[in-house]
Amino acid sequence: MASTWELLELAERMGLEGPEFRAWPVQCSNGNTITARDLLEVLQEKDRLLSTLLERLTVAGPAEPQPAPTFQVIPELSQNISAVDGSEDAPSAREWIENIRRTSMFHGLPAPYTLETAKARLVGAARDW
Known part of the structure; x- marks a missing residue:
């Protein structure tokens, strides 16, 4: 047809x-x-x-562009932060905490993630702190 x-x-x-x-x-x-x-x-x-x-x-004009969703990629830090068992002296413990703080600031990590990363690196008696 x-x-x-x-x-x-x-x-x-x-x-x-x-x-x-x-x-x-x-x-x-x-x-x-x-x-x-x-x-x-x-x-x-x-x-x-x-x-x-x-x-x-x-x-009507063009549609308003929608903002792209944002997300944060959080690196694996288990190799950057040493494990601590609670047997270290006070200066070593302070250095361990300072290492966590520096790593967190460098990567721009949220505080809850930093805390969970630190908790994951506690071993032995340190888990009872």
Whole structure:
């Protein structure tokens, strides 16, 4: 079945223009008969509706861009922080805590993550502190 535009182009090439063409019946695939005038009216209405929709889209403007979701990648720090068992002297314990603080600041880690990382490195009697 030829499209409407193909039928109209064919009619122009055959010289079928004017009122006699517009009344020329076309047999549709569903068994109905429709004239070229009816087809043109339907196409004009379709063009009008599409133009109206396009105007609405133009008036509405572009959609606001949505911000991209942010997330934080937290590095594995278990190799950077030594394990502590509680048998060390006070200066060693302070150095261990300072190492955790420096690592946390360097990586910009949230405090809860820093605390959990430190707790994970406690072994033996230090787990009971």
